[in-house]
Amino acid sequence: MKSGIINKTIYDVDKIRKDFPILESMIHGKPLCYLDNAATTQKPKSVIASDVNYYTHLNSNIHRGVHSLSEAATKAYEDARIRVQKFINASSEKEIIFTRGTTESINLVAQTLGRSILKEGDEIIISTMEHHSNIVPWQLIAAEKKAKIKIIPIIDKGDLILDEYRKLLSPKTKIVSVVYVSNSLGTINDVETIISLAHKQNIPVLLDAAQAVNHLPVDVQKLDCDFLAFSGHKLYGPTGIGVLYGKSHYLESMPPYQGGGDMISKVTFEETTFNSLPYKFEAGTSNIAGTIGLGAAIDYVNTIGINNIAAYEHKLLEYATEELLKINGLRIIGQSDNKCSLISFVLDNIHPHDVGTFLDFEGIAIRTGHHCTQPLMDRFGVPATSRASFGLYNTKYEVDILAAGIKKIIEVFK
Amino acid sequence: MDSELRELYQQVILDHNKSPRNFKKLENANFEAEGYNPLCGDRIDIFLVVEDDIIKDISFQGSGCAISKASASLMTHMLKGKSRKEAEELFVKFHDLITGKLGDNPSLDELGKLAVFAGVKEFPARVKCASLAWHTMHSALNKEEKVISTE
Ligand SMILES: Cc1ncc(COP(=O)(O)O)c(C=O)c1O
Numbered sequence: 204m205k206s207g208i209i210n211k212t213i214y215d216v217d218k219i220r221k222d223f224p225i226l227e228s229m230i231h232g233k234p235l236c237y238l239d240n241a242a243t244t245q246k247p248k249s250v251i252a253s254d255v256n257y258y259t260h261l262n263s264n265i266h267r268g269v270h271s272l273s274e275a276a277t278k279a280y281e282d283a284r285i286r287v288q289k290f291i292n293a294s295s296e297k298e299i300i301f302t303r304g305t306t307e308s309i310n311l312v313a314q315t316l317g318r319s320i321l322k323e324g325d326e327i328i329i330s331t332m333e334h335h336s337n338i339v340p341w342q343l344i345a346a347e348k349k350a351k352i353k354i355i356p357i358i359d360k361g362d363l364i365l366d367e368y369r370k371l372l373s374p375k376t377k378i379v380s381v382v383y384v385s386n387s388l389g390t391i392n393d394v395e396t397i398i399s400l401a402h403k404q405n406i407p408v409l410l411d412a413a414q415a416v417n418h419l420p421v422d423v424q425k426l427d428c429d430f431l432a433f434s435g436h437k438l439y440g441p442t443g444i445g446v447l448y449g450k451s452h453y454l455e456s457m458p459p460y461q462g463g464g465d466m467i468s469k470v471t472f473e474e475t476t477f478n479s480l481p482y483k484f485e486a487g488t489s490n491i492a493g494t495i496g497l498g499a500a501i502d503y504v505n506t507i508g509i510n511n512i513a514a515y516e517h518k519l520l521e522y523a524t525e526e527l528l529k530i531n532g533l534r535i536i537g538q539s540d541n542k543c544s545l546i547s548f549v550l551d552n553i554h555p556h557d558v559g560t561f562l563d564f565e566g567i568a569i570r571t572g573h574h575c576t577q578p579l580m581d582r583f584g585v586p587a588t589s590r591a592s593f594g595l596y597n598t599k600y601e602v603d604i605l606a607a608g609i610k611k612i613i614e615v616f617k
Numbered sequence: 618m619d620s621e622l623r624e625l626y627q628q629v630i631l632d633h634n635k636s637p638r639n640f641k642k643l644e645n646a647n648f649e650a651e652g653y654n655p656l657c658g659d660r661i662d663i664f665l666v667v668e669d670d671i672i673k674d675i676s677f678q679g680s681g682c683a684i685s686k687a688s689a690s691l692m693t694h695m696l697k698g699k700s701r702k703e704a705e706e707l708f709v710k711f712h713d714l715i716t717g718k719l720g721d722n723p724s725l726d727e728l729g730k731l732a733v734f735a736g737v738k739e740f741p742a743r744v745k746c747a748s749l750a751w752h753t754m755h756s757a758l759n760k761e762e763k764v765i766s767t768e
């Protein structure tokens with residue numbers, strides 16, 4: 204096959220797999236087939252090495268010392284910020300705030316912007332397919348401010364109904380916060396339309412990009428989103444580090460999130476002046492090693508190229524969809540025409556939990572459950588699904604293993 | 618199939634999963650409770666008819682994995698005719714079995730058919746599945762008795 208050879212020279216997945224030591228693991232005597240990338244991705248050697256290097260050669264506190272180690276650590280930390288800025292094409296590194304992850308990024312916006320602008324009767328728009336981390340933070344602040352949450356509905360295929368969204372937008376709407384790519388359905392939402400409609404009424408839009416940055420090129424200036432949140436650990440980076448991008452005029456106007464060291468410029472017992480961006484939002488000693496590790500992860504993704512990853516994963520998704528749909532009694536939940544590389548499915552009369560345990564014995568790691576999207580499960584009338592989610596190192600062969608594993612379970616439960 | 622997996626999914630469990638016993642609502646139940654496992658979204662309702670401290674009838678409804686469904690099915694089968702005290706004692710014993718507290722060669726006489734759940738101890742993540750029905754039964758029995766309307 205000629206095309207196969209050409210692809211191989213562009214995207215050498217065998218070579219890529221060698222960068223991820225964990226992929227050599229054996230599980231129950233079978234080679235690990237890791238298909239739980241939407242939960243977290245594995246880490247390449249360069250990211251692991253970054254951690255070792257930091258603690259071996261750089262460890263010290265940042266922004267505080269005049270000694271050499273502190274200066275070197277500060278530089279590495281700030282270099283990572285610039286990598287993130289370039290990766291999502293923010294106009295300034297001041298718009299990049301490091302957090303613990305997507306969850307903290309969204310909480311930050313809810314607790315600062317939300318707290319300062321919401322009044323009784325105001326409305327926040329989210330969608331049916333939100334992760335709990337883009338529901339609960341809004342519920343907390345809405346309850347406090349007596350504001351309401353409005354939900355964009357979806358069709359059975361798994362796409363948002365934008366006509367209904369249009370109707371929800373009103374002078375009462377103060378914030379729109381939606382998921383870019385659904386972690387349960389794989390749907391890539393039409394966020395450009397969502398943003399431009401909100402902007403006609405000057406409403407800020409936050410994008411939960413936890414499942415987007417690892418699968419698609421993301422350009423915050425082109426999208427024109429006002430906030431964007433993501434986690435390092437889903438982008439082949441460490442856990443405990445994430446990003447909040449925010450347009451500087453919003454960030455400037457927002458009160459601080461937490462108080463402490465680093466986020467101040469002057470403190471007396473009477474009064475405190477807050478530090479400038481982005482430090483105003485980074486109180487206390489941050490996850491320095493994790494931040495530098497995130498920079499290494501972005502370097503890694505850049506060497507392969509996010510467009511190449513997107514194209515490769517798309518082919519893998521097409522193949523997996525085709526193969527899984529051949530299985531009798533398997534139904535895919537989320538069949539949008541515009542999807543990222545994950546497949547949620549249910550089997551007739553076999554509970555996802557049993558599927559998960561059986562596949563584990565084939566060495567296959569998938570996620571089973573509600574995927575932190577319980578309202579979405581209710582919408583589809585299922586308590587849970589099984590979800591296979593693919594990353595840049597997965598192969599067609601692994602899809603075949605998955606399909607064979609599923610067929611085996613169906614046989615046992617016959 | 619792997620032997621550990623076969624231990625977990627014994628034929629009896631697969632059978633009870635496919636055709637659960639006492640899978641219905643008891644209209645005349647004087648004790649009932651709803652159990653919920655937020656981890657996996659499993660929901661179960663347990664219904665009991667208790668007279669003179671004896672479980673005259675017991676049933677369940679709900680959705681869940683094979684382990685939780687078979688466990689509920691076998692539990693209802695085992696508890697019919699038992700006293701409340703016996704039911705609670707069996708729960709303790711069962712819980713010890715699935716959490717591995719009975720050791721490697723437990724005496725399984727009292728447990729009867731419940732012995733098929735011995736394999737669960739190798740799967741800590743599945744202990745909740747196997748015990749959900751029992752916890753729900755326990756909470757039903759410890760609730761206030763429902764006043765059955767005679768109208
Ligand atoms: C769409 C989406 N949003 C938010 C999150 C929360 O991310 P984290 O747990 O890293 O904060 C996740 C991850 O599970 C996700 O998939």
